[in-house]
Amino acid sequence: MSTERLNSLKKFFKKYRRLPSYSEMLGIFGFSSKNAVFKLINKWVSDGLLTKIDGKLAPSSRFFALPLLGNIKAGYPILAEENKQYLTIDDYLINDPTSTFLLKVSGDSLIGVGIFDGDIVVIESKKQANIGDIVLAQIDREWTLKIFKKDRMKRISYLEAANPKYPAFYPREDLQIFGVVKAVVRKLN
Amino acid sequence: MSTERLNSLKKFFKKYRRLPSYSEMLGIFGFSSKNAVFKLINKWVSDGLLTKIDGKLAPSSRFFALPLLGNIKAGYPILAEENKQYLTIDDYLINDPTSTFLLKVSGDSLIGVGIFDGDIVVIESKKQANIGDIVLAQIDREWTLKIFKKDRMKRISYLEAANPKYPAFYPREDLQIFGVVKAVVRKLN
DNA sequence: AATTATAGTAAACATTTGTTCACTGTCAAG
DNA sequence: CTTGACAGTGAACAAATGTTTACTATAATT
Structure with a gap:
C-alpha cells in the first residue's frame, strides 16, 4: 500500500515543515529511481493530495486536513467515506x-x-x-x-x-x- | 520595516503552503537582486523565524505560531513581548x-x-x-x-x-x- | 500463451536553485 | 568630513532540481 509512503511524507512535513525534494524522497520512500518518485507524486497530485502550480509542488489543503464527521445522530455509517469533509483547525478558526x-x-x-x-x-x-x-x-x-x-x-x-x-x-x-x-x-x- | 515583507511571505505560504523560491521572492519583496533576498532570509533565519537544515530552507514553528498571552489578571502589560509564547492550534491539540x-x-x-x-x-x-x-x-x-x-x-x-x-x-x-x-x-x- | 498494465530501475539533461563576490548609494555616528 | 554600517544591485556559477526517455520484471487479463 502507498498509504504508508504517504504517511512517511506527512511525517516528514510535520517534522521539517516542507516537502522533501525528489532526491530526499528516494530515501523516504525506499526507491532508487527518481522516476518512481515522479510517478508516485503525480498520482498524489491527481488524487488531490498535492498540487503543482507551474511546476512547483506543494501540499494541497487535503494533505493536512483531518476528516470531519458529521452529525453522529444521522445514523450508522458515520465513518463511511462519503460524508467526509476535511479541515485544518487553524484554517477553520483563524482568518487573518x-x-x-x-x-x-x-x-x-x-x-x-x-x-x-x-x-x-x-x-x-x-x-x-x-x-x-x-x-x-x-x-x-x-x-x-x-x-x-x-x-x-x-x-x-x-x-x-x-x-x-x-x-x-x-x-x-x-x-x-x-x-x-x-x-x-x-x-x- | 521588514514586518510587511514578512507578512507577504506568510501570505504566500498561507496561499501556496510552501515557501517561495528566491526568484519568486524577488517579486514578493520588491527586490531586483537575489542577494537582497538572500540577506533578508538569513536575517530571519537568525531571528528564528525560518530554519536552514543543510541548505534547505523551511519555516520554523515560530513562523506560523500565534502569540499566546498569559493570564490577563496578571496586570497591565499583557501585550508585552516578554511573556509571549507561541503556538499553533493544530500542534497544540493534535498529537497523531x-x-x-x-x-x-x-x-x-x-x-x-x-x-x-x-x-x-x-x-x-x-x-x-x-x-x-x-x-x-x-x-x-x-x-x-x-x-x-x-x-x-x-x-x-x-x-x-x-x-x-x-x-x-x-x-x-x-x-x-x-x-x-x-x-x-x-x-x- | 500472448497481451497489457503496473511498479520500478537507470541514465541523461535543460532549468532553476541558493550562494558568492564585487560594487553602489545612503544615512547615522564619531 | 570621514568612517563604517546598512540595504540593495548585478553578474556569475556549481550544485541540485524536476522531467524525460528507454528499458525491465512482475502480476493480471484475455
Whole structure:
C-alpha cells in the first residue's frame, strides 16, 4: 500500500515543515529511481493530495486536513467515506493570522457561555465590537474578558460577565476594546 | 520595516503552503537582486523565524505560531513581548494526525462539561478509555458521544450524559469505545 | 500463451536553485 | 568630513532540481 509512503511524507512535513525534494524522497520512500518518485507524486497530485502550480509542488489543503464527521445522530455509517469533509483547525478558526492572538483564560466569569478557566480563546484585534461579542477590553485601565453590551438606549457601553455571581461592569471613565473572541479551544485531560 | 515583507511571505505560504523560491521572492519583496533576498532570509533565519537544515530552507514553528498571552489578571502589560509564547492550534491539540478525526457535535447532552451543539470535538481513535473520559462509543449498536463511567465495583461500564435531563446509559448488550475526545473547539458567530 | 498494465530501475539533461563576490548609494555616528 | 554600517544591485556559477526517455520484471487479463 502507498498509504504508508504517504504517511512517511506527512511525517516528514510535520517534522521539517516542507516537502522533501525528489532526491530526499528516494530515501523516504525506499526507491532508487527518481522516476518512481515522479510517478508516485503525480498520482498524489491527481488524487488531490498535492498540487503543482507551474511546476512547483506543494501540499494541497487535503494533505493536512483531518476528516470531519458529521452529525453522529444521522445514523450508522458515520465513518463511511462519503460524508467526509476535511479541515485544518487553524484554517477553520483563524482568518487573518497577522491580527490574531491567543489568550489563556483565567477565572469563571464566562462559564455561562461555556468558557472555562484554562481555555484558550482566539482573539482578533479590533477596536469595535457588536453587542453580544465577547471582547478583550480595558475598563478603567483594567484588562478583562467579558461580554460587550449597550444599555437599551444604546448610549452607554458596558461589560457583562456570563456568571450570575458577577454584576455588570459600567465604566467609570472609559471602556476600550482591543479584540473580539472568535473561537474557544479547550484541551482535555 | 521588514514586518510587511514578512507578512507577504506568510501570505504566500498561507496561499501556496510552501515557501517561495528566491526568484519568486524577488517579486514578493520588491527586490531586483537575489542577494537582497538572500540577506533578508538569513536575517530571519537568525531571528528564528525560518530554519536552514543543510541548505534547505523551511519555516520554523515560530513562523506560523500565534502569540499566546498569559493570564490577563496578571496586570497591565499583557501585550508585552516578554511573556509571549507561541503556538499553533493544530500542534497544540493534535498529537497523531493519522489517528485523529473531528466530529461535529449535535445535541445538548454534554452541556454540563461545556460542549455545546455545533462544537467540534477532536477525537483520537482508540478502543480503551479512562473513567471520566468523553468517548465516542457504540452502545447497543447506536453511536453516541458521552462520558465513560464504571459502577462502584468497576464491573460494569456505562455511559453518562453531562445534562440532568438524561439518565445514565447502561448497555443492554454491549458497549464499544471508538475514540476519546482530546479537545473541544468552538467557533463563535 | 500472448497481451497489457503496473511498479520500478537507470541514465541523461535543460532549468532553476541558493550562494558568492564585487560594487553602489545612503544615512547615522564619531 | 570621514568612517563604517546598512540595504540593495548585478553578474556569475556549481550544485541540485524536476522531467524525460528507454528499458525491465512482475502480476493480471484475455
